[in-house]
Amino acid sequence: MTNFEINRRKFIVTGASAAGGMMLGFHIPAHAAAIMDEPWMATDGGQEVNAWLVIDPDNTVTIRVGQSEMGEGVFTGMPMLVAEELQCDWANVKAVYADANRNARQKAEPYMVAAGAAKETDGVYQRMSTGGSGAVRRSRIYLAQAGASARERLKQAAANAWGVDRSVVTAENGILSSGGNSGTFGEFAAAASTIQLESEPAIKTPDQYQLLGTSVARLDTPLKVNGAAVYGIDTQVPGMVYAAVEVSPVPGGRLVSYDFDAVKDRPGVMAAYRLGDGGIGTLNFNLEEVANRVTGIQSGVAVIADSYYRALTALQLMPKEWDAGGHGDVSDTSIIEAALEALANPDDPTYNPADSVGDARAVIAASSNVVEATYVTPYLEHACMEPMNCTAHVTADRADIWVSTQNPPRSLSVAAEEAGLPEEKVHVHTAFLGTGFGRRLRQDEVRQATAIAKALGEPVKVIWTREETTRQGKFRPYSTYHFTASTDADGKPEAYWNRIVSHSIFNHQIPQFMQDGIDGQAVEGLDERLPYAFPNKQVDYAIRDSHLPVHWWRSVGASQNAFAIESFIDELAHAAGADPLDFRLSLMPEGSQFRRPLEMAAEEAGWTTDLRRGEGMGIGLAEAFGTVSAQVAYVTVSRRGQLRVESIDVAIDCGHVIHPKLVEMQMESSVVFGLTAALYGEIHIKNGAVVEDNFDQYQMLRINEMPEIRTHFALSGGDKWGGVGEPAVPPVAPAVTNAIFAATGKRIRRLPIRNHDLNA
Amino acid sequence: MAFDLNVNGASYTVDVEPETPLLWVIRDNLGMTGTKYGCGIAKCGACTVHIDGKKVFSCTTKVSAAVGKEITTIEGLSEDNSHPVQIAWIEEDVPQCGYCQSGQIMAAAALLEQHPSPSDLNIDTLMSDNICRCGTYSRIRKAIHRAAEIAQG
Numbered sequence: 001m002t003n004f005e006i007n008r009r010k011f012i013v014t015g016a017s018a019a020g021g022m023m024l025g026f027h028i029p030a031h032a033a034a035i036m037d038e039p040w041m042a043t044d045g046g047q048e049v050n051a052w053l054v055i056d057p058d059n060t061v062t063i064r065v066g067q068s069e070m071g072e073g074v075f076t077g078m079p080m081l082v083a084e085e086l087q088c089d090w091a092n093v094k095a096v097y098a099d100a101n102r103n104a105r106q107k108a109e110p111y112m113v114a115a116g117a118a119k120e121t122d123g124v125y126q127r128m129s130t131g132g133s134g135a136v137r138r139s140r141i142y143l144a145q146a147g148a149s150a151r152e153r154l155k156q157a158a159a160n161a162w163g164v165d166r167s168v169v170t171a172e173n174g175i176l177s178s179g180g181n182s183g184t185f186g187e188f189a190a191a192a193s194t195i196q197l198e199s200e201p202a203i204k205t206p207d208q209y210q211l212l213g214t215s216v217a218r219l220d221t222p223l224k225v226n227g228a229a230v231y232g233i234d235t236q237v238p239g240m241v242y243a244a245v246e247v248s249p250v251p252g253g254r255l256v257s258y259d260f261d262a263v264k265d266r267p268g269v270m271a272a273y274r275l276g277d278g279g280i281g282t283l284n285f286n287l288e289e290v291a292n293r294v295t296g297i298q299s300g301v302a303v304i305a306d307s308y309y310r311a312l313t314a315l316q317l318m319p320k321e322w323d324a325g326g327h328g329d330v331s332d333t334s335i336i337e338a339a340l341e342a343l344a345n346p347d348d349p350t351y352n353p354a355d356s357v358g359d360a361r362a363v364i365a366a367s368s369n370v371v372e373a374t375y376v377t378p379y380l381e382h383a384c385m386e387p388m389n390c391t392a393h394v395t396a397d398r399a400d401i402w403v404s405t406q407n408p409p410r411s412l413s414v415a416a417e418e419a420g421l422p423e424e425k426v427h428v429h430t431a432f433l434g435t436g437f438g439r440r441l442r443q444d445e446v447r448q449a450t451a452i453a454k455a456l457g458e459p460v461k462v463i464w465t466r467e468e469t470t471r472q473g474k475f476r477p478y479s480t481y482h483f484t485a486s487t488d489a490d491g492k493p494e495a496y497w498n499r500i501v502s503h504s505i506f507n508h509q510i511p512q513f514m515q516d517g518i519d520g521q522a523v524e525g526l527d528e529r530l531p532y533a534f535p536n537k538q539v540d541y542a543i544r545d546s547h548l549p550v551h552w553w554r555s556v557g558a559s560q561n562a563f564a565i566e567s568f569i570d571e572l573a574h575a576a577g578a579d580p581l582d583f584r585l586s587l588m589p590e591g592s593q594f595r596r597p598l599e600m601a602a603e604e605a606g607w608t609t610d611l612r613r614g615e616g617m618g619i620g621l622a623e624a625f626g627t628v629s630a631q632v633a634y635v636t637v638s639r640r641g642q643l644r645v646e647s648i649d650v651a652i653d654c655g656h657v658i659h660p661k662l663v664e665m666q667m668e669s670s671v672v673f674g675l676t677a678a679l680y681g682e683i684h685i686k687n688g689a690v691v692e693d694n695f696d697q698y699q700m701l702r703i704n705e706m707p708e709i710r711t712h713f714a715l716s717g718g719d720k721w722g723g724v725g726e727p728a729v730p731p732v733a734p735a736v737t738n739a740i741f742a743a744t745g746k747r748i749r750r751l752p753i754r755n756h757d758l759n760a
Numbered sequence: 761m762a763f764d765l766n767v768n769g770a771s772y773t774v775d776v777e778p779e780t781p782l783l784w785v786i787r788d789n790l791g792m793t794g795t796k797y798g799c800g801i802a803k804c805g806a807c808t809v810h811i812d813g814k815k816v817f818s819c820t821t822k823v824s825a826a827v828g829k830e831i832t833t834i835e836g837l838s839e840d841n842s843h844p845v846q847i848a849w850i851e852e853d854v855p856q857c858g859y860c861q862s863g864q865i866m867a868a869a870a871l872l873e874q875h876p877s878p879s880d881l882n883i884d885t886l887m888s889d890n891i892c893r894c895g896t897y898s899r900i901r902k903a904i905h906r907a908a909e910i911a912q913g
Binding site for chain 2: 217218228230307309435665702706
């Protein structure tokens with residue numbers, strides 16, 4: 001069998017018609033938006049003052065955004081960080097994506113290095129990956145510097161023109177003034193771009209903020225109410241054809257055969273390619289080779305046609321035979337059972353210590369008051385609203401990639417590697433993202449699309465169906481936990497011993513990040529980062545991987561660890577006959593960063609244990625990405641076992657807030673994300689393959705189940721700058737399950753909640 | 761086969777198989793990408809459009825069933841973001857990633873045709889076809905009530 005079969009006649013005919021016929025009715029928006037429909041489009045004209053900002057003669061300021069807009073608001077928040085210092089008129093600010101190709105070609109500008117806000121080896125746009133809740137906290141200094149250094153250059157340009165000292169020139173709302181002289185930023189932008197300063201200005205301290213801290217309207221909203229915003233899946237390139245893909249339903253399995261002859265005469269069908277495993281693509285998905293695990297091409301097949309539906313129909317009708325690659329006996333039950341077996345054997349030699357204080361094992365062995373519990377959390381898929389896709393065009397000396405990506409430079413390097421081109425010849429056009437949640441850091445779709453485009457020689461849009469997107473997920477690992485604690489006669493803990501067995505992301509794909517057998521993400525919040533102090537403490541970790549590819553899922557290890565520890569703390573409180581709020585506070589060391597957010601959430605929620613049967617309040621608490629989030633859930637459970645999550649009060653300490661409304665939106669988003677997973681989230685494996693494939697089986701929270709969510713700021717200020725995109729996900733599940741316990745007496749130790757009968 | 765379609769007040773002729781979902785005709789043949797693919801099985805609502813003023817899932821509506829009818833997509837709701845639902849959506853800053861919002865807005869516009877002063881129960885019932893992974897639900901609810909006020913002046 002050849003790897004590439006083409007129907008040449010149809011290719012020529014439909015290729016021509018696709019270029020000519022597709023664009024009729026193309027939508028042109030009637031408004032002049034602050035962001036282009038295609039957010040990667042470069043601005044024409046204007047004067048670049050530095051790599052981050054361009055000023056037009058009419059005083060419009062275009063600010064380049066290095067992070068990816070996936071709902072979190074970076075197309076508003078990042079420009080605010082620059083504009084605060086630039087002191088331009090916010091009403092004249094536009095935003096556009098920074099160019100990953102330029103970032104590959106150009107290092108940090110000298111003024112940025114001189115200011116100490118960049119290293120010489122940094123790319124000009126520095127951190128272009130969007131993840132780790134890092135947009136504000138990890139880019140604010142260099143973005144502020146870009147604005148401040150530009151402002152002082154504008155002032156110097158005006159000072160030179162007016163024959164005055166820069167110190168007497170002011171810059172406010174895009175206007176430069178001194179005595180009787182005044183002019184716009186636009187008038188002095190060209191001169192400013194050539195000015196060298198003896199020293200770079202200091203950036204503002206939070207007490208000096210004027211724009212930051214206000215909830216200005218999001219710049220992307222007008223594009224998102226009329227269909228104008230272009231997501232990766234919406235990319236339209238002249239002459240573009242479409243690819244539908246199906247790869248081995250069992251990760252690491254392979255396509256044995258396919259019969260393109262059976263479908264090649266269907267309308268619009270052009271070609272089929274074998275993917276990976278001897279077909280196209282430089283890297284095959286082979287779990288034996290770590291380098292291949294992240295972006296390697298899974299064995300499968302792509303069908304090319306002149307429309308997506310024609311490609312998809314032919315793909316689905318095409319006979320295919322698969323081999324499970326030795327994983328055909330694996331199920332989610334077999335995976336979890338292996339972990340539970342290790343969990344049940346404290347002397348299993350694969351354990352490594354993650355934290356140790358005193359001698360917990362000995363104290364527990366000698367105690368007669370012991371509380372024990374085991375918790376299980378499942379594999380999860382990201383379920384990005386926009387199914388995975390990538391459009392690519394590869395020629396002999398240039399590659400173009402249009403993709404919803406959380407990491408444009410990584411998209412670029414993967415495409416360059418696959419296309420066989422140097423990075424400077426690869427252009428990544430970052431689209432709006434129909435959510436990311438970590439999934440769009442991976443870039444496996446970019447390698448696949450680049451390989452197809454290279455073989456085809458024409459621009460091609462590759463779309464995964466929802467089913468393919470779910471089955472070919474890069475999953476949040478399962479994790480299992482066993483806790484043992486001994487207490488004195490009053491229920492006060494004397495020793496605490498926690499064993500964790502999980503599928504490790506680091507061990508799977510970045511083994512160099514493992515430290516003495518410990519995956520730091522897998523024990524997040526459980527090792528020395530535990531909010532609670534015990535006189536004797538032991539935390540042990542062991543790995544039980546499976547053939548599934550695993551990946552970062554919004555809030556990563558904390559997403560599941562908080563459920564385990566916050567449930568067990570609740571169990572200890574109830575065993576001691578103590579109020580769960582007071583019990584937690586009593587275990588927090590002096591000066592704990594957790595105390596104030598927890599107290600605030602409890603106070604705002606009207607915390608009480610004095611509720612009728614069928615009503616309950618529960619607490620969840622976690623620290624992640626530099627931010628503490630405490631939550632109190634209020635639930636009702638009917639006598640027939642019907643659960644309703646009525647409200648969740650969220651208190652956060654992220655140090656500072658640059659846009660309160662964006663933070664509130666992220667809290668609401670995080671709660672819905674965490675609640676969806678807690679109630680419904682579970683990926684099953686059968687015969688080595690993922691069972692769930694679409695929203696009829698992989699259930700999502702809907703508007704009729706939406707609790708009231710109230711956000712409270714417990715900001716400690718100072719040097720603390722925490723993230724906001726992820727930290728409020730982890731506390732949701734335990735807050736809800738602890739509330740269910742308060743309402744019903746039923747303790748949920750394995751997620752999701754829907755598997756449990758809450759009927760009294 | 762050729763099919764004559766009326767989309768947003770304009771006439772188009774497309775040459776596709778009769779079973780082709782309206783979604784893909786709108787997106788690929790007509791080049792209007794505001795209507796989104798989310799699931800293909802009428803379980804997420806991202807593909808919601810109006811046919812003769814009623815909301816439908818375009819992902820499970822065959823093109824042959826849309827001939828001779830008035831199809832409205834998000835691009836045709838207004839020319840300048842002036843539909844009450846769009847105004848309310850902007851006022852309340854509803855969208856986050858925005859991918860589901862075309863479908864949410866089309867569903868909300870159809871809801872308000874049916875219930876000019878909707879109750880929360882109306883909203884729960886008629887908006888629960890639409891999934892939002894960013895969790896904008898409470899802002900959607902608020903914006904629908906606001907749109908009802910705007911529509912009634």
